[in-house]
Amino acid sequence: MKISSAESVVMEALWRRSPLTSEAIMAEVCAPQGWTEGTVKVLISRLLKKKAIGATPEGRRYLYSPLVSRQAYVGSESQGLLDRLFDGRLAPLVAHFSDSDKLSEQDVAELKALIEKIGK
Incomplete structure (x- = not known):
């Protein structure tokens, strides 16, 4: 939808x-x-x-x-963005923001923490 x-x-x-x-x-x-x-x-x-x-x-x-949860909507919109612009892959999206200096130190710290959490 x-x-x-x-x-x-x-x-x-x-x-x-x-x-x-x-x-x-x-x-x-x-x-x-x-x-x-x-x-x-x-x-x-x-x-x-x-x-x-x-x-x-x-x-x-x-x-x-x-009738649609916010989580389902965000998931659908996020996946649509990834599919349209980055062949469904998250890493190129993050690389895009990194290359254009759009990631703050806080963003980088949060991403590192998330990757560490996922790796466990």
């Missing part, structure tokens, strides 16, 4: 706290994004069609909840 960057903003709100009404979603995302109510309603509609979120009726409104 492909979730656009705009749709992912709505998903992040729902992953942080759900279920939420459309009004609560709007309160979380409209001001920071500069979006209108209509924009959020369109995004909710798209996510419903994709079955990324579900809607449960509550009185005269709906409560929205994610």
